[in-house]
Amino acid sequence: MTGGDAGAVRTETAIQVERTAKTFRSRNGVRALDQVDFSISRGEFVSILGPSGCGKSTLLRIVAGLIQPDAGGEVRVFGHAQTRMSSDVGVVFQTHNMLPWETVEANIRLAAEVAGVAPAEIDRRVEQILPVLKLERFRRNHPHELSGGMRQRAALGQILITHPKVLLLDEPFGALDALTRDQLNVELLRLWQEMRQTVLLITHSIAEAVFLSDRVLVMSESPGRIVEDMRIDLPRPRDPRTTKEQAAFGQYVGRLGRLMGVGD
Numbered sequence: 654m655t656g657g658d659a660g661a662v663r664t665e666t667a668i669q670v671e672r673t674a675k676t677f678r679s680r681n682g683v684r685a686l687d688q689v690d691f692s693i694s695r696g697e698f699v700s701i702l703g704p705s706g707c708g709k710s711t712l713l714r715i716v717a718g719l720i721q722p723d724a725g726g727e728v729r730v731f732g733h734a735q736t737r738m739s740s741d742v743g744v745v746f747q748t749h750n751m752l753p754w755e756t757v758e759a760n761i762r763l764a765a766e767v768a769g770v771a772p773a774e775i776d777r778r779v780e781q782i783l784p785v786l787k788l789e790r791f792r793r794n795h796p797h798e799l800s801g802g803m804r805q806r807a808a809l810g811q812i813l814i815t816h817p818k819v820l821l822l823d824e825p826f827g828a829l830d831a832l833t834r835d836q837l838n839v840e841l842l843r844l845w846q847e848m849r850q851t852v853l854l855i856t857h858s859i860a861e862a863v864f865l866s867d868r869v870l871v872m873s874e875s876p877g878r879i880v881e882d883m884r885i886d887l888p889r890p891r892d893p894r895t896t897k898e899q900a901a902f903g904q905y906v907g908r909l910g911r912l913m914g915v916g917d
């Protein structure tokens with residue numbers, strides 16, 4: 654693509670975070686987040702890396718509208734101030750949120766019902782989403798009858814069925830073994846390529862962030878602020894076998910590792 658073509662592509666801002674800080678008043682006023690400013694365009698996949706306790710989850714919860722930033726800060730999603738949770742935004746946490754006495758299918762349906770999706774549309778979306786998440790054969794299983802990877806796929810299904818424009822992922826595969834995690838990352842990437850949502854992912858893995866993202870934001874030690882906004886110019890579609898073999902992949906991982914003072 655020439656520079657002229659690139660300039661012609663219209664980018665819409667999906668997430669805008671401005672002057673956003675957070676001090677928790679409990680526990681003697683913990684300053685969890687220093688001033689944070691960044692924006693994410695529609696359809697971008699952006700990851701956040703940072704040391705433990707630097708405020709990543711706090712930032713994600715502010716973007717989700719679950720908690721409010723200190724006075725002076727503002728977060729907008731597609732132009733709307735995030736003063737509470739909106740149906741535009743779906744959040745997946747490290748631990749799933751399924752009702753243990755309901756089946757996988759019932760749990761996914763319930764999430765759509767709560768979001769106000771019409772019954773006929775729920776039927777249609779369930780049949781679309783279960784095969785994509787490779788859960789068709791397990792639709793009548795209960796959460797305790799699933800592997801950890803299946804449970805997190807089902808949790809993702811509970812969010813995807815609501816068709817959020819923005820997907821916020823807080824270490825959704827963090828508790829899984831490395832192999833399952835790699836497989837789910839590939840599936841997540843495939844889903845994102847199909848659905849083209851805007852994704853903000855928190856991860857502790859530098860390699861995962863580089864493999865998945867268009868941009869990686871690096872946060873400082875607590876109280877967190879953004880110290881690096883790195884564009885990842887690796888071609889898409891990405892494939893774990895070929896992408897991770899590229900010299901550029903290793904260079905990104907190395908640069909981010911040095912910034913964070915660790916290897917990966």
Ligand SMILES: Nc1ncnc2c1ncn2[C@@H]1O[C@H](COP(=O)(O)OP(=O)(O)OP(=O)(O)O)[C@@H](O)[C@H]1O
Nearest residue numbers: 677679680683685704705706707708709710711712
């Ligand atoms: N509800 C709360 N009340 C008081 N302090 C809180 C609250 N939530 C988070 N904190 C504090 O804010 C700081 C940032 O926490 P946060 O969970 O955002 O960090 P994190 O970067 O996501 O950490 P990790 O990588 O370990 O999950 C920590 O010092 C934490 O103890």
